[in-house]
Amino acid sequence: MRAPRTIRPLVAESWQRSARVDPDGVPALALDGDELEAARERGPLGTALPVVRRLLLDDVRAAGCIAAVTDASGRLVWVDGASSARRAAEAMGFVAGADWAEDRAGTSAPGTALRLGRGVQIRSDEHYANAVKRFSCTAVPLRDVTGQVVGAVDITGDDRAVERHTLPLLTATVAAAEAELALAALRHPRRPAARALPGxxxxxxxxxxxxxxxxxxxxxxxxxxxxxxxxxxxxxxxxxxxxxxxxxxxxxxxxxxxxxxxxxxxxxxxxxxxxxxxxxxxxxxxxxxxDVDAVLSALERGARLQAVDGYTGPVLPGSASPGVDDLRDRVRLRFREALVADGGADALQAWARTADGGADEQVLRALLAVLPRRSPRRAGLVAAIEALGGR
Missing domain, CATH: 1.10.10.10 (Winged helix-like DNA-binding domain superfamily/Winged helix DNA-binding domain)
Incomplete structure (x- = not known):
């Protein structure tokens, strides 16, 4: 399946990662009743769920949508909302226990948000799976006190699920849930290990x-x-x-x-x-x-130059393993998104000097846009962009 030419780059890249997913399939159930109960009652999701219910559920029901929470791997732990929307969503397998990771269900807000580590909105036709194209959705990752992603909070429904206020609403809800996780960590601090082993x-x-x-x-x-x-x-x-x-x-x-x-x-x-x-x-x-964690963490903190300096080359460049190839692409994408969005000339120039940055037309165009008009680098950038466009 090919993405339409007019589709957003974020969605097009997700479709490429979803190429092995059956577009006519339905996500499989990955959690049974006991596992769902344990996930809802214990661990970080057990702490966050009451906050999500309290802050989100009434508004979601009133809008005719549904709310959901996934675990870190994309499995739906909790789904609730307007009864009509829930019945419609069941037909596409959007039920508690189903696996909505991007590599299992294709492009969707919860799966893609977990994959990218940030809030995402996916409109109807942007979904990869055909059964999901009737719906739109917004999702934001949920992190524990250490910054580790422990799940995602999602709103799914009609076009109201991707209105302008939906992403800020979810972001605020997740922030409140994360604050509760931080309070829980203070109330019940982990005991240090009896013998610290070297990291x-x-x-x-x-x-x-x-x-x-x-x-x-x-x-x-x-x-x-x-x-x-x-x-x-x-x-x-x-x-x-x-x-x-x-x-x-x-x-x-x-x-x-x-x-x-x-x-x-x-x-x-x-x-x-x-x-x-x-x-x-x-x-x-x-x-x-x-070291991949280190450079991506630097990007998240806004330390763009530090991240580029720590990037000594692609992940295992000689490997042909699909999972490694996918990881390489994810790292390149994170650098591109962070540096293009930031627009800092120094960081863009540093990344453009790497093999990956120098082969990325979007990065080169972003750098060209911020360079002074009399910069001697402009001519070389234009030539490089034209060469990439001719491939």
Whole structure:
């Protein structure tokens, strides 16, 4: 399926990421009754849900729409609202327990907001799946006190779900929920571990294989272990075995091969990163930070030049794994969006000097727009833009 030529860049890029999703399919149920009850009553969503209900539900019902909350991986934990809208949404699988992650359901406000880490509005025809094109939606990610995304809050319905006031309303609701999470953290602080294990960093940028650093010790991982750790480190909620196999090998059937590699990887982590854990069902990697996290965090803080300086090259540039390729694209997109929106000449020039920035026509056009008219760089930029446009 191809996106219309007039579609917004944000949506077009989401459609490209959604290419493996069946546009005529319906999201599968991923949480059963017990799992839903646990998610609603415990953890960060258990704390945030009462705030969302109190601040959002009456207005959403009055507007004939529905409100929803997802977990960090895009699974709907709670759905409520106008009864007519809920009945209509059931036909497209928008029900509690369904998996609305972007890579499962295609372009939608909750899935795409989680993917991009910011508020998103998706109008009817901008949805990737055909069954969803009757609806419009707005969603904003929800973060805990550490800044970790723990879910998203969504409003879905007709065109009223994407009115100008809807995104500010959701942003304010999420801010109130996050304040409640912060208060809960103060009331019930986590006890420190009895023995602090050294933290580890995974260096993924600019090298075909990853380097695992723990204190003064460093070890270079194999290509396959680099790909597995890169994919898992960028997916905090974890991945099912079939999904991880598809991300690493491009083949959902390669689960047996994957499991053998994971056994070997666990041995490497036990020896070189004792504070890290690699669990299964789903596969999830904890206790390791990455240089990708560092540069994206700098972008979020507005430290654009610091982020560009820390970007030493694409994520595992020699890897052909679909999940790594997707991560590379996500990082490039975050840089483009942050730098073009900010419009700072210094940061744009620094990014344009990198291979990724220099090959991005949008970045070069943004830089051209902010350079002084007599700048000697303008002629070279125009030539580079024309060359990119001719590809």
């Amino acid at each position: 580890s960093e995974l260096v993924l940028l600019g090298s075909d294989t990853a380097t695992l650093r723990t204190g003064d010790h460093a070890v270079r991982l194999s290509e396959r272990h680099s790909e597995i750790t890169a994919v898992l480190a960028s997916t905090p909620a974890g991945l099912a075995a079939e999904d991880l196999a598809a991300a690493v090998y491009g083949d959902r059937r390669a689960v047996t091969t994957l499991r053998a590699e994971v056994v070997r990887l666990r041995r490497v982590l036990a020896q070189h990163a004792p504070g890290a854990t690699l669990t299964s069902r789903p596969y999830r990697l904890d206790g390791i930070r990455t």
